[in-house]
Structures are given as C-alpha cells and as structure tokens.
Amino acid sequence: MSTGIKMANPGLTVFAVGGDGDGLGIGGGHLPHIARRDVDVNYLLFDNSIYGLTKGQPSPSSPLGTKTKASPQGSTEAPLNGTLMALSYGASFVARLFAGDPESITRALIEGIQHKGFSFFHLYTSCVTFDKTFKTWDHLKEWVHPIPENHDTSDLKQAMSLALDDEFCLGLLYRRDD
Ligand SMILES: Cc1ncc(C[n+]2csc(CCOP(=O)(O)OP(=O)(O)O)c2C)c(N)n1
Numbered sequence: 001m002s003t004g005i006k007m008a009n010p011g012l013t014v015f016a017v018g019g020d021g022d023g024l025g026i027g028g029g030h031l032p033h034i035a036r037r038d039v040d041v042n043y044l045l046f047d048n049s050i051y052g053l054t055k056g057q058p059s060p061s062s063p064l065g066t067k068t069k070a071s072p073q074g075s076t077e078a079p080l081n082g083t084l085m086a087l088s089y090g091a092s093f094v095a096r097l098f099a100g101d102p103e104s105i106t107r108a109l110i111e112g113i114q115h116k117g118f119s120f121f122h123l124y125t126s127c128v129t130f131d132k133t134f135k136t137w138d139h140l141k142e143w144v145h146p147i148p149e150n151h152d153t154s155d156l157k158q159a160m161s162l163a164l165d166d167e168f169c170l171g172l173l174y175r176r177d178d
Pocket residue numbers: 018019020021022023026046048049050051052053054059
C-alpha cells in the first residue's frame with residue numbers, strides 16, 4: 001500500500017510501520033518487492049519476536065525454543081533474520097536499532113528520510129507482556145552493541161556479515177546511493 005501512496009503522491013514522505021509478525025510472516029511477501037524496486041518509502045519494523053496483539057504466539061523471528069501458550073514445549077522453527085533479508089532483497093538503506101535508544105533512532109530516521117530510495121529500519125524491541133525469557137529489556141541491553149567504527153556502509157558483504165553476527169550490532173549497516 002505504501003508503494004501506491006508514494007506513486008500517487010511523490011512529494012510525500014511515506015512511512016510504513018509494522019511488527020515482526022506483519023512484516024516477516026503475514027505480509028512477508030511485500031518486503032522483497034518494495035526493496036528491489038527501491039521505492040522511496042521508510043519502513044519501520046518493530047521486532048519484539050512475538051505475535052503480540054493476538055496474545056503471544058511465536059512469530060517468524062522468535063528464537064528457537066520460545067515458550068508461549070501456543071508452543072508450551074518451546075518453538076521448533078529457526079528464526080528469520082529480518083536485517084539479512086532486507087539486505088539480500090536489495091534494500092538501499094538498512095539500519096538496525098534498539099527501541100531503548102531513541103537518540104540513535106532519531107539520527108537514523110533523519111538519514112533514512114533524506115535517502116532517496118527504500119529505507120529499512122529494523123527496530124529491536126521487547127514484549128513486556130508475553131516474552132519473559134529471551135528479548136526482555138535486560139537481555140536486549142546486554143546483547144546490543146554499537147556498530148564497529150571501521151564498518152564501511154557501502155560494503156554489502158560486510159553488512160551481511162554483521163547482520164549474521166550473534167551479537168546484535170546497531171546502527172547503519174548499509175547505504176547505497178544510485
Ligand atoms: C492478514 C491478517 N492476518 C491476521 C491478522 C491478525 N493479526 C492482527 S495483529 C497480529 C499479530 C501481529 O504481530 P506483530 O506484527 O509481531 O505485532 P505485535 O503485536 O507483536 O506488535 C495478527 C496475527 C491480521 N490483522 N491480518
């Protein structure tokens with residue numbers, strides 16, 4: 001839908017906002033195409049690794065073993081890596097961020113809005129209601145790290161390598177200005 005909005009109103013700054021269930025599961029077929037078409041839309045994916053609104057089922061980004069009412073023995077499916085997906089789909093701006101750090105989100109948003117092309121913001125966040133195990137605020141704070149200072153944001157392979165790291169590094173992973 002955001003592609004149509006931008007096409008009909010090219011002067012608008014367009015934001016699409018959703019969760020991990022929306023963006024990687026239910027509506028997951030949209031992401032590759034808006035990315036490869038490089039539509040000038042800013043897409044914020046709030047990833048709490050759970051289907052929150054429907055009361056806490058495992059989502060496509062839930063870590064293996066996530067226990068919920070719908071998966072009392074722990075989930076048995078490997079999680080998707082949304083950042084790596086966006087990079088491999090051809091997104092021209094990919095930032096990974098932490099909802100507990102609003103200043104860096106603001107900086108990345110300003111840069112992404114100015115970027116002429118598809119900007120993907122993968123925001124790690126917690127679900128305080130349904131996730132008491134993996135992505136709690138305390139665990140997230142321990143996990144996340146700033147991106148290495150020597151990272152070259154024009155290097156797609158380096159960005160993919162960072163996206164694969166277990167320690168989640170945050171910041172702008174990739175930017176391509178055609
Ligand atoms: C096409 C479609 N299928 C199912 C639903 C029901 N539904 C509404 S919210 C939701 C869960 C969304 O989870 P997520 O995107 O991770 O967002 P969260 O609630 O965790 O922030 C589902 C399955 C829907 N709204 N539309």
